[in-house]
Amino acid sequence: MASRIPFALIGPRALPAGATVVFFAVLITVLLLSSVSCVREEDLSLEQRAHQLAGELMCPVCDGQTIDGSSAQISQDMRAKVRERLDAGDTNAEIKDYFVVRYGSEILAAPERSGFNLLAWIVPVVIVIGGFGIALITIKNMRKSATQMPPTSAELASASESEDDLTDYLAQVDRDLGIAPKTKTQSKPNASDEAKS
Template structure:
């Protein structure tokens, strides 16, 4: 029973990440804040969005997003403000501009290169002359029998 309760707590933990004192009174602003938060990376947890993270820095970022929205920023302006302060790494889905295009292109390029190398290998292997395998000499057979008996 204790394990079941612990498992439920661990599964439900991200639900409790946004504290009640963080929630905005305006439901429309809160919905916008949640949408923005789901696309921002927790810099402590790395691959978790700030909406699901319990880290202090994630809380600070959630409050900063809400503060910017209350100040009248659009979603794009709020995200741009946070990216300016923390860098593009804070985005869970970084843009494909600048130096990031190399990261976006690296996967497909490596796949194509790997497929090309595999194809070249298979073609060379198929066209290589077949090697003759000679039978063991009497001396080799005797040595093998001696090794196997030990």
């Protein structure tokens, strides 16, 4: 059953064997990348934690920069305060709370995962999943339309009738414009005309 999961939305045999390999490669990559962010706070050294926190706190006077990437004096002071609080034994959450109390919630580089800010975390995931769903449905419909039956004899007959109607219409337009279509007798010179010349 587990091997059939990727085909649940688009049916069996819809994806070639190579696509299954790609699917599982992407799945493994996503799982590996998500496990990288699951490092426990206790497993990091104080310097690593300081660097991590500096990347999660915004510079209050710089536009769109964290204190890790800013060279402003206040950013340097904030980095020193982070190291000081880490040396005192504070957790990452306590240090963030310290800066939130002092500067407001805008100091955090990423919004908190609660209340209205939760939308900032959920909406991108929903958009990506929706995009994959739309892509799968589109691929399924494209394959379905490519495998549709050829036209029936009735459809072919109506197509030839419409072609005859078009020929009649074009002949009528030529007559109305005074353009006489060449007939077979006009295109061949007469034997008497050849004798005169």
